[in-house]
Amino acid sequence: MKSLFIVLFVAVSSITSFGQETSTMNGTYEGYIDGAYVFSDDEGYNTEFTKVTKEVSEKYDLTSEKFVGSQFTITFTVDSELDEDDEEIQVSTITDLLMPE
Numbered sequence: 831m832k833s834l835f836i837v838l839f840v841a842v843s844s845i846t847s848f849g850q851e852t853s854t855m856n857g858t859y860e861g862y863i864d865g866a867y868v869f870s871d872d873e874g875y876n877t878e879f880t881k882v883t884k885e886v887s888e889k890y891d892l893t894s895e896k897f898v899g900s901q902f903t904i905t906f907t908v909d910s911e912l913d914e915d916d917e918e919i920q921v922s923t924i925t926d927l928l929m930p931e
Contacts, residue, residue, distance in 0.1 A: 852925060854905050862893045867924065869904060879906060881923040890927055903928045 857869030857877065866878035882892065890897055905926035913919050 852905055852907050854903060856901065856903050859892070859897045859900050859902060861895070861898045867892050869902065877922075879904070879922045879924045881921060882927075883923065883925050886924050886927050890929075901930055903930065 855869070855871060855877065857871050860868040860870055860876065862868075863878075866880055867882060868876050868878050870876050886892075904924055905928075906922055906924050908920055908922045910918050911921050
């Protein structure tokens with residue numbers, strides 16, 4: 831019975847992670863501003879990302895000024911989470927970051 835529970839848990843976890851939609855955009859890195867990674871698109875609109883994966887942070891130190899002004903292709907996810915007041919907020923996470931050559 832315990833084995834069945836573990837198998838079901840893994841299956842449900844896999845389904846929810848596969849259901850997560852990823853998006854991609856191109857943008858210019860504006861900097862790490864007020865706890866967010868800010869990128870602007872070709873039309874001048876800013877997009878803020880609140881998290882980066884460990885792989886991205888190991889590849890690029892976005893908290894430094896080194897990459898400000900650089901062009902990137904950003905792959906990201908958007909999830910809903912509850913804040914400390916139990917209100918739903920959108921959390922965007924950069925899952926991959928590529929600098930065009």
